[in-house]
Amino acid sequence: MQPAQTPDVLHRVIGSQPVRNALSWIGSTDSGVNLLNRVARERGIYATFNEAQEAAKHLNAKGHEAELLSQLPLNYGLRMSDYPVLVWLNQVRPQRLFDFGGSVGNLYYLYKDYLDLSPPFSWIVHDLPEVVERGQSLAATRDASTLSFSSQLSDGKDCDFFLVSGALQFWEPSMATLFAAMGTRPEHVIVNRSPLTERKLSYVILDIIGNAALPKMIRSRSGLIEEFESLGYERVADWIEPERRITLTFYPGYEVPNYSGLYFRLKKADALGNGNAPHA
Numbered sequence: 001m002q003p004a005q006t007p008d009v010l011h012r013v014i015g016s017q018p019v020r021n022a023l024s025w026i027g028s029t030d031s032g033v034n035l036l037n038r039v040a041r042e043r044g045i046y047a048t049f050n051e052a053q054e055a056a057k058h059l060n061a062k063g064h065e066a067e068l069l070s071q072l073p074l075n076y077g078l079r080m081s082d083y084p085v086l087v088w089l090n091q092v093r094p095q096r097l098f099d100f101g102g103s104v105g106n107l108y109y110l111y112k113d114y115l116d117l118s119p120p121f122s123w124i125v126h127d128l129p130e131v132v133e134r135g136q137s138l139a140a141t142r143d144a145s146t147l148s149f150s151s152q153l154s155d156g157k158d159c160d161f162f163l164v165s166g167a168l169q170f171w172e173p174s175m176a177t178l179f180a181a182m183g184t185r186p187e188h189v190i191v192n193r194s195p196l197t198e199r200k201l202s203y204v205i206l207d208i209i210g211n212a213a214l215p216k217m218i219r220s221r222s223g224l225i226e227e228f229e230s231l232g233y234e235r236v237a238d239w240i241e242p243e244r245r246i247t248l249t250f251y252p253g254y255e256v257p258n259y260s261g262l263y264f265r266l267k268k269a270d271a272l273g274n275g276n277a278p279h280a
Contacts, residue, residue, distance in 0.1 A: 045251055046204040049172045052215040056206050078110065081241035081261050085165070085192055086114050088237070088263055092188055094161035099125045100178075101167025104135035108147050117146050125149045126156065153181040162186035166193035169216045172204075175227050185231060185266055192261040195246055196221040203254065205246070218246070218256060225262070233264040 046052040102125035132149040139147050179185050197218050207216040239261045246256040
């Protein structure tokens with residue numbers, strides 16, 4: 001019998017419950033997190049995107065964010081977390097949907113057979129200019145008459161439904177800042193496929209995909225809900241995406257067991273007076 005390889009033994013030791021308990025205890029303070037960051041290096045816990053980007057410099061990550069995001073699979077089939085979105089879209093029947101971080105229109109093509117997307121409905125995808133260009137080229141070859149693209153947040157000013165699926169974690173500023181840049185508070189908001197933590201404070205990790213290292217915000221679930229409430233929204237529904245989780249070897253106290261989805265609706269009084277954008 002061959003002796004166990006050192007990495008395998010180390011992995012089993014670190015994954016044992018006593019060690020995980022010890023790591024959780026160490027990571028419960030800022031000084032403990034700083035200590036673990038020296039060991040975990042780019043796999044650490046950070047307070048801001050800038051801190052995470054500084055830690056990633058030694059990775060020599062050559063992949064560009066726009067290049068990476070525009071090459072994500074276009075059609076992967078409906079996931080469990082897509083069904084609540086389809087239910088609410090069919091119930092609300094929005095006229096103008098703003099798809100924040102929507103890549104090349106992935107969700108439009110995935111959902112179009114389950115929704116009435118005929119005019120005057122419009123679906124606007126917002127993303128980086130390079131991604132928008134690729135999305136426009138793709139749409140020109142497909143049946144996508146109600147799909148358009150923009151790299152300007154202000155083009156979402158007239159939307160009545162804001163959808164962000166798998167992209168909010170790559171946006172660091174607050175929702176108030178986002179809506180202020182759009183110039184409106186959309187009546188309906190769905191945040192889907194988002195990693196949320198039960199911790200009181202949000203934190204940042206590095207998402208290393210291929211040659212790219214992207215800062216990813218793990219938002220406090222309670223903090224996100226409180227922020228929406230402060231903007232005049234009420235939480236209507238929530239769900240989980242059990243297929244996705246975040247495992248952090250040296251930070252068991254910061255792991256995310258599943259991704260989440262939330263549906264918020266602007267309270268009626270606020271919806272009637274929605275002529276002003278929120279202050280950032």
